Amino acid sequence: MQSERHDRHDTHARHDSRTPGSPSSPALIELDDFCFAWDEVPTLRHVNLRICAGDAVVLMGDNGSGKSTLLRALCGLVFAQRGSYRFDGQEVSERTMRNQAFSKQLHQRVGFVFQDSDAQLFCARVADEIAFGPRQMGLSETEVARRVDDTLALLDITALRDRAPYALSGGEKKRVALACVLSMNPDVLCLDEPLAGLDRRTRTWLLGFLHQLKAVGKTLVIATHDQSLADEVADYFVYVGDAQGYPDRPHVRINA
Ligand SMILES: Nc1ncnc2c1ncn2[C@@H]1O[C@H](COP(=O)(O)OP(=O)(O)OP(=O)(O)O)[C@@H](O)[C@H]1O
Numbered sequence: 061m062q063s064e065r066h067d068r069h070d071t072h073a074r075h076d077s078r079t080p081g082s083p084s085s086p087a088l089i090e091l092d093d094f095c096f097a098w099d100e101v102p103t104l105r106h107v108n109l110r111i112c113a114g115d116a117v118v119l120m121g122d123n124g125s126g127k128s129t130l131l132r133a134l135c136g137l138v139f140a141q142r143g144s145y146r147f148d149g150q151e152v153s154e155r156t157m158r159n160q161a162f163s164k165q166l167h168q169r170v171g172f173v174f175q176d177s178d179a180q181l182f183c184a185r186v187a188d189e190i191a192f193g194p195r196q197m198g199l200s201e202t203e204v205a206r207r208v209d210d211t212l213a214l215l216d217i218t219a220l221r222d223r224a225p226y227a228l229s230g231g232e233k234k235r236v237a238l239a240c241v242l243s244m245n246p247d248v249l250c251l252d253e254p255l256a257g258l259d260r261r262t263r264t265w266l267l268g269f270l271h272q273l274k275a276v277g278k279t280l281v282i283a284t285h286d287q288s289l290a291d292e293v294a295d296y297f298v299y300v301g302d303a304q305g306y307p308d309r310p311h312v313r314i315n316a
């Protein structure tokens with residue numbers, strides 16, 4: 061991740077000491093002066109942020125500071141009202157996302173696991189839920205079936221294949237939501253409070269799983285209030301608003 065150095069008092073992201081893996085590598089995600097307001101209430105204010113492929117970035121900030129909104133922006137669910145967002149060099153905007161091929165590709169490459177699994181799951185069967193994304197990508201039914209089987213096995217939820225998502229426990233829903241995203245083999249995973257509501261065993265499993273994703277080069281952007289997750293996974297922090305962070309760990313500050 062790279063970010064321009066700005067004066068301490070401005071509202072832009074401030075990049076401190078960390079040496080990115082390759083300072084010269086092009087940013088996969090690039091927000092420039094990105095502004096977004098919900099109902100005219102400014103929520104993302106002049107955000108400058110660069111995230112390189114393979115980075116694991118943790119967003120930390122108070123309730124209502126804008127973490128989920130930022131993840132939505134990265135996934136192309138809300139758009140810059142001023143400034144810009146480029147993914148892999150291509151502008152992501154209301155206009156470009158009207159192009160179906162482009163929006164499909166963005167949704168395939170940037171997966172989003174919602175804070176609330178119920179907002180993500182809508183099919184009658186877990187297997188259909190996981191198949192939904194690959195089908196949207198236009199894959200053959202043979203390939204869709206293979207991805208469903210592989211993802212069920214990867215997340216150790218094969219036994220849930222024919223269950224109704226709405227009737228699962230919170231932790232089971234979280235695994236299914238993760239499976240839905242992974243079945244599309246995205247480059248970037250945006251995870252919103254992934255550990256919330258999970259028991260100790262499932263937390264341990266998910267932390268290990270995030271390390272595996274990191275090891276295979278996935279880009280992770282995670283919003284969390286969980287200090288241990290942040291400590292374990294983050295290459296960089298994005299402190300949103302006046303979040304207290306580690307002054308000595310690599311970070312940028314947005315919405316300050
Ligand atoms: N769909 C929406 N419509 C209107 N306002 C919204 C919407 N979603 C979020 N907001 C507002 O935008 C602000 C930022 O919300 P957001 O969900 O991004 O915060 P957050 O940092 O993720 O908080 P939390 O830690 O509680 O999850 C809040 O004031 C919230 O009320």
Ligand SMILES: [Mg+2]
Nearest residue numbers: 127128175252
């Ligand atoms: Mg949130």
